[in-house]
Amino acid sequence: RYIEGETKRKVTFEYVMLDGVNDSPAQARALVKLLKSIPAKVNLIPFNSFPGSEYRVSTQETINRFRDILVKAGLITITRRTRGEDIDAACGQLAGKVTDRSKRKLKHVKEVPITWVI
Template structure:
């Protein structure tokens, strides 16, 4: 019988969900479910109120999960320059309005 685990993605937000108490609560929520947790530091982008957790908070969070027997991996941050990361993507949004109509090209006869 293969050893199967569910992989969870957990985005860490500074002061929102990155405390040791949050890590204990996450471990309690997962209970005995065979799990692997990917800890993803948040990539801030213009206009957001959220910030990335610091390295110390991330290390403590990961250590608490380990104390509960859970495997937790911290993802490397990439894509800061384009406001992108695993599941996190921010882009320039055009204001809503009327779209110019496309007309089909005429074929030469």
């Protein structure tokens, strides 16, 4: 509750819209309830799909309906515009194409004892 003493500053919440996962009217109302005592601004972010992802972007109609519920409840709500999706460079898409050269994955590999057969 660090914001209680603040003046007119709002906390920004980033909300990624996932089709059929978190984009229903009931979930919009639950978000309103969660944020009702917080001076908040909500950025709705359409999900940027990428190969191998099990998630899809919510339809524009669904995003608009979700946004309307938040706005009617008095929350400042912005729908982010996606950019770079046509070249797989949108937010979150580049991470899947980066090669991990830090060898972090190797620390989870178990050592297998070598046995010699003569």
